[in-house]
Amino acid sequence: MIKQCHSSGRDKSYTVRDAVFDFFATIGVDTIFGNPGSTELPMFRNFPDHFRYILGLQEATVVGMADGFAQATGKASLVNLHSAAGVGNAMGNIFTAYKNQTPMIITAGQQARSILPFEPFLASVRPTQLAEPYVKWAIEPARAEDVPLAIQRAFNIAMTEPRGPVLVSVPVDDWDRQTKPLAEHRMFYSQRPSVNAIVALSRALEECKCPAFVVGGGVDRAKASDLLVKLAEHHQAQIYVAPMSGRCSFPEDHYLFNGFLPARREKIVEILGHHDLIVVLGAGAFLYHVEGFGPFIPEQAELFQIVDNPLTASWTPTGTSIVSNVRFALEDLLAVSKPVKKEKNQTKQLPRTGGAAKPQLAAKPRLSSNPRLSSNSLSSSTPLTTAYVLQTLHGLENEDWLIVEEAPSARSLIQKFLPISKPGQFLTMESGGLGYGMPAAVGTALALPDKKIIAIIGDGSALYSVQSLWTAAIQKLSITWIVLRNGSYAALEEFAPEFGFKKHEKVVGTTLSGIDFVALAKGFGINAKRIVDCAELERELQDATASSSSTLFEVVVSDIKNEPV
Numbered sequence: 001m002i003k004q005c006h007s008s009g010r011d012k013s014y015t016v017r018d019a020v021f022d023f024f025a026t027i028g029v030d031t032i033f034g035n036p037g038s039t040e041l042p043m044f045r046n047f048p049d050h051f052r053y054i055l056g057l058q059e060a061t062v063v064g065m066a067d068g069f070a071q072a073t074g075k076a077s078l079v080n081l082h083s084a085a086g087v088g089n090a091m092g093n094i095f096t097a098y099k100n101q102t103p104m105i106i107t108a109g110q111q112a113r114s115i116l117p118f119e120p121f122l123a124s125v126r127p128t129q130l131a132e133p134y135v136k137w138a139i140e141p142a143r144a145e146d147v148p149l150a151i152q153r154a155f156n157i158a159m160t161e162p163r164g165p166v167l168v169s170v171p172v173d174d175w176d177r178q179t180k181p182l183a184e185h186r187m188f189y190s191q192r193p194s195v196n197a198i199v200a201l202s203r204a205l206e207e208c209k210c211p212a213f214v215v216g217g218g219v220d221r222a223k224a225s226d227l228l229v230k231l232a233e234h235h236q237a238q239i240y241v242a243p244m245s246g247r248c249s250f251p252e253d254h255y256l257f258n259g260f261l262p263a264r265r266e267k268i269v270e271i272l273g274h275h276d277l278i279v280v281l282g283a284g285a286f287l288y289h290v291e292g293f294g295p296f297i298p299e300q301a302e303l304f305q306i307v308d309n310p311l312t313a314s315w316t317p318t319g320t321s322i323v324s325n326v327r328f329a330l331e332d333l334l335a336v337s338k339p340v341k342k343e344k345n346q347t348k349q350l351p352r353t354g355g356a357a358k359p360q361l362a363a364k365p366r367l368s369s370n371p372r373l374s375s376n377s378l379s380s381s382t383p384l385t386t387a388y389v390l391q392t393l394h395g396l397e398n399e400d401w402l403i404v405e406e407a408p409s410a411r412s413l414i415q416k417f418l419p420i421s422k423p424g425q426f427l428t429m430e431s432g433g434l435g436y437g438m439p440a441a442v443g444t445a446l447a448l449p450d451k452k453i454i455a456i457i458g459d460g461s462a463l464y465s466v467q468s469l470w471t472a473a474i475q476k477l478s479i480t481w482i483v484l485r486n487g488s489y490a491a492l493e494e495f496a497p498e499f500g501f502k503k504h505e506k507v508v509g510t511t512l513s514g515i516d517f518v519a520l521a522k523g524f525g526i527n528a529k530r531i532v533d534c535a536e537l538e539r540e541l542q543d544a545t546a547s548s549s550s551t552l553f554e555v556v557v558s559d560i561k562n563e564p565v
Helices: 008-013 018-025 038-044 057-071 083-100 111-116 144-159 195-207 217-222 225-235 265-271 310-314 326-336 342-347 384-395 408-417 437-448 470-473 490-499 517-523 536-543
Strands: 029-033 050-054 075-079 104-110 136-138 167-169 211-215 238-241 257-260 277-281 302-307 319-325 401-406 453-456 479-485 527-531 552-554
Touching: 008 038, 018 144, 029 057, 029 257, 029 384, 038 104, 038 470, 057 075, 057 104, 057 437, 057 470, 083 104, 083 167, 104 144, 111 517, 136 144, 144 225, 195 277, 195 302, 195 319, 195 326, 211 225, 217 326, 225 326, 238 384, 238 490, 277 401, 302 310, 302 326, 310 319, 310 342, 326 470, 384 408, 384 453, 384 479, 384 536, 401 408, 408 453, 408 517, 479 517, 479 536, 517 527, 517 552, 536 552
Parallel strands: 029 050, 029 075, 075 104, 104 167, 136 167, 211 238, 211 277, 238 257, 277 302, 302 319, 401 453, 453 479, 479 552, 527 552
Antiparallel strands: none
């Protein structure tokens, strides 16, 4: 039941601001991420003592922090942006929040209602259209008195699957207007799957010879990874990760784990070619990065999809889509699953064709036989490779870590050398837009102060939201930043042949030179060090990851070899 923080006896002096902050209290929101401007100032007068304001130095950074915070807590985060300019600055990470299905309430400042007809300075002329189509809902209420109800509705929409960001534009003179407390309102939402659809999928699983499960971030968002493991083991289904998944939804050291699918139609069909049933869970079927041709799935295969987003289900080109909460669907599937006969169960265990369940060993530099990577066997002048950096990190990995990644050119190496063994311990962006990783690390550290956050960031990505370091320093967060410095937008260079570039042909606009990440970090108040050889890598990482403070390592790597996605 919702309880108001102000009594009805105070209605005569009860303002829109009172009603809004009372509502935030009822839903457990006590943190606001922002970069304030003049049109937001009245919102923060008499700021409640139980609230904390997390200042970011740029609006995209602010939204990225709120995204990481919401994903770590599973609850809606609150963001305040400055009118049209602030929303415009934030659009890259609003797009990412939409693709990540992150529940987020965005309040945006607006000029006073009385001067809006004159297009005043800093006004947002079309505030509800500015962030579209990458918010689930946007409104500028017709009356000041309607602002609290609009924010209540925005919260309900943000938290309804498929979750996502919403925006409420609030004119500057609305906050001091008198209003009444919000009426009590409870919203229960249950998106259970069709019984007939679950029965049909269960029958298909019983009759198939070689099932494949393709899993996406929706499984982890629904906290359904434990059920997925049970269902996969029951049917001995090989597990593949959907293209561009932003979370770990299945333990990558499990014997059924079979690797990552690329965002390419022909390659997906080839990898899944020996399966007669494909079940896509919490993901699109399928996300592509380049144009493809031919069938969408192997000719002999049948496809089922379980996803919480009807829009995603609507563009699935073949098969059967079940729109449902993923956890509910897996619960129902397990409830109707029949025991699998031993002899039939054995026929499903075909040779693996995808990625390895155990981390591969880096070919260079030369490693000792100790799986914990004794650096004594390496010369102090041995150059670093990205694979070795990741393998060293894997050797130090702790179950209390949460890894946030934004290093697109190193992603396939991360998948090989830094397998994630526990769902809920990995985040990246599902949009492909840069500038998410650094602020998301800050947001997750704020949400989960007992965890150590490991942020693996490319040098190109780091420059999009480097201001995040200041907030991490001010908030005294426990983050180890690993900036992989290869001096270029390497992902573009590796992708260039897809668009007709010849081998070794120069790609303009991809070189990054003369950037001192150590100096940048220290300027924002973060301890930092440049690492250039293997001998010091393990020692420095071991000390930093065991520390409760933030440290940034600019790790100079000599190679990044990645398969284009």
